[in-house]
Amino acid sequence: MKRIIVITGVSRGLGKVLFDYLSKDSNNEVIGSSRTKNGKPNIYLLDITNQESIAEFLDKVISKYHRIDVLINNAGTNMIGSVEGMSKAEIDDQMACNFFGTIHMMKAVLQVFRQQNVGKIINISSLGANVSLPYNSIYCAGKAGLQAFCESLYYELADSPITVSMVEPIGLKLTDEVPMIAYIDNEKSFSKSSLKVRHKMMTHVRPSVSRMKVANKVERIIKSRSPKLRYPVGIVAWSILTLKYLLPFKLFARLIQKQFK
Numbered sequence: 160m161k162r163i164i165v166i167t168g169v170s171r172g173l174g175k176v177l178f179d180y181l182s183k184d185s186n187n188e189v190i191g192s193s194r195t196k197n198g199k200p201n202i203y204l205l206d207i208t209n210q211e212s213i214a215e216f217l218d219k220v221i222s223k224y225h226r227i228d229v230l231i232n233n234a235g236t237n238m239i240g241s242v243e244g245m246s247k248a249e250i251d252d253q254m255a256c257n258f259f260g261t262i263h264m265m266k267a268v269l270q271v272f273r274q275q276n277v278g279k280i281i282n283i284s285s286l287g288a289n290v291s292l293p294y295n296s297i298y299c300a301g302k303a304g305l306q307a308f309c310e311s312l313y314y315e316l317a318d319s320p321i322t323v324s325m326v327e328p329i330g331l332k333l334t335d336e337v338p339m340i341a342y343i344d345n346e347k348s349f350s351k352s353s354l355k356v357r358h359k360m361m362t363h364v365r366p367s368v369s370r371m372k373v374a375n376k377v378e379r380i381i382k383s384r385s386p387k388l389r390y391p392v393g394i395v396a397w398s399i400l401t402l403k404y405l406l407p408f409k410l411f412a413r414l415i416q417k418q419f420k
């Protein structure tokens with residue numbers, strides 16, 4: 160029997176890499192989602208910010224494949240900008256996708272998992288869940304909130320064969336595709352420092368990991384008998400996390416600020 164894997168947001172970026180990579184394993188039947196029709200088999204319409212869309216998507220998947228073994232919550236957005244420069248709509252839209260949409264996806268699929276009495280949730284989180292970067296407040300807040308949610312859910316699922324895990328990469332290597340990071344144009348308060356951050360994030364200066372490394376980590380979780388809650392990806396992510404917990408905050412903050420000077 161094939162393993163049924165659902166991945167959200169496979170039109171580009173990490174989602175596309177995960178979809179292609181996991182599809183190569185003949186034990187997997189991989190189903191992806193996109194917000195626009197692309198005519199590809201196994202890719203269905205889904206907007207995770209819309210409850211009806213989630214219900215329709217899951218109806219289609221369940222009526223065709225009759226179960227789901229793994230849910231990979233990959234869909235996400237990132238908008239760089241200062242707190243003062245962001246509109247309410249820009250804040251709400253980002254939280255609607257990265258935080259609320261991801262939670263509603265988990266909640267809906269948990270019903271399926273409870274009926275099957277088995278299933279794995281894998282959320283693509285970020286180092287930003289633990290280490291907030293300047294001009295990235297809403298993204299980091301969404302990922303941090305999701306981390307708190309998953310930690311709580313971990314305990315709720317502890318007595319069941321259903322698991323929840325988070326993969327926490329540092330910045331992914333930039334490619335020529337549409338970058339995930341969008342920039343707020345209507346910045347009233349752009350200071351010299353925020354323009355520098357923009358520039359740093361646009362260039363390859365930041366530490367980064369390859370999407371394939373993240374895909375390998377996800378595959379390990381899929382195959383694991385008892386997955387952990389958290390999986391930082393890459394030695395740099397581990398080092399930054401260790402420094403955050405060991406150093407006094409002011410010293411750690413100075414190290415972060417230095418990256419953007």
Ligand SMILES: NC(=O)c1ccc[n+]([C@@H]2O[C@H](COP(=O)([O-])OP(=O)(O)OC[C@H]3O[C@@H](n4cnc5c(N)ncnc54)[C@H](OP(=O)(O)O)[C@@H]3O)[C@@H](O)[C@H]2O)c1
Nearest residue numbers: 168169170171172173194206207233234235285330331339
């Ligand atoms: N890029 C990084 O440096 C980085 C670092 C750490 C973690 N991550 C995490 O990795 C994941 C993927 O990032 P990425 O860089 O590959 O992003 P990306 O290239 O921008 O792709 C994002 C995907 O999410 C989908 N999506 C966006 N809003 C959606 C919605 N409301 N409903 C359903 N699908 C939606 C998009 O699909 P459409 O075709 O419908 O637009 C697209 O396929 C995200 O969760 C992100 O937070 C990224």
